[in-house]
Amino acid sequence: NAxxxxxxxxxxxxxxxxARLRCSPMKGHSHVYWYRQLPxxxxxxxxxxxxxxxxxxxxxxxERFSAEFPKEGPSILRIQQVVRxxxxxxxxxxxxxxxxxxxxxxxxxxxRLTVV
Amino acid sequence: xxxxxxxPQFLSIQEGENLTVYCNSSSVFSSLQWYRQEPxxxxxxxxxVVTGGEVKKLKRLTFPFGDARKDSSLHITAAxxxxxxxxxxxxxxxxxxxxxxxxxxQLTVLx
Numbered sequence: 001n002a003x004x005x006x007x008x009x010x011x012x013x014x015x016x017x018x019a020r021l022r023c024s025p026m027k028g029h030s031h032v033y034w035y036r037q038l039p040x041x042x043x044x045x046x047x048x049x050x051x052x053x054x055x056x057x058x059x060x061x062x063e064r065f066s067a068e069f070p071k072e073g074p075s076i077l078r079i080q081q082v083v084r085x086x087x088x089x090x091x092x093x094x095x096x097x098x099x100x101x102x103x104x105x106x107x108x109x110x111x112r113l114t115v116v
Numbered sequence: 117x118x119x120x121x122x123x124p125q126f127l128s129i130q131e132g133e134n135l136t137v138y139c140n141s142s143s144v145f146s147s148l149q150w151y152r153q154e155p156x157x158x159x160x161x162x163x164x165v166v167t168g169g170e171v172k173k174l175k176r177l178t179f180p181f182g183d184a185r186k187d188s189s190l191h192i193t194a195a196x197x198x199x200x201x202x203x204x205x206x207x208x209x210x211x212x213x214x215x216x217x218x219x220x221x222q223l224t225v226l227x
Contacts, residue, residue: 004158035217040202040220040222041220042122042218043206045214045216048214055213056214093158107160109156109157109158110156110157
């Protein structure tokens with residue numbers, strides 16, 4: 001069984017460009033979470049989505065950042081007009097039920113975004 | 117915003133020694149999880165604790181959950197170089213449906 005698939009693994013963008021990060025959850029998982037991690041730090045929550053719905057985006061910057069999880073296809077985290085401060089590792093996780101319950105999250109390997 | 121404190125931030129020990137990592141909050145957790153993260157990879161779930169006073173075990177790793185459900189720890193017995201990695205606790209409170217992660221403990225076990 002495939003785990004959570006994220007692509008690309010590495011992404012380099014110039015300041016002002018757009019970054020699109022993709023996440024395909026585990027089969028049977030309909031809940032997706034995006035986190036950002038800076039070097040040697042913990043993960044910061046950004047957004048929680050279910051199919052076609054944003055449930056909680058309290059951790060996502062109001063400007064330039066958006067997320068979606070369409071009925072078909074992967075979840076997308078989109079960063080417009082990237083700045084150097086956006087450089088980080090972005091992780092996607094999925095779970096089979098609402099909330100963390102007793103199941104925990106299954107994480108992807110992340111996308112390392114570097115803004116030059 | 118609920119705060120989750122994890123300590124120490126860095127820990128370097130010799131092979132064979134024991135160690136403890138701490139995770140606590142001023143509020144009652146609805147559940148708490150421990151993850152381990154290798155460089156260049158995503159976190160991997162080690163254990164989930166839900167019931168106050170419970171102690172989960174995973175080989176040489178022990179995870180007690182406080183009676184009041186406000187704290188937990190990770191204890192490793194006879195650490196090995198293969199235990200090296202970033203250990204993260206993550207918790208949720210009340211009806212929150214997303215996890216809040218601690219800042220992590222970078223463990224290095226020297227041979």
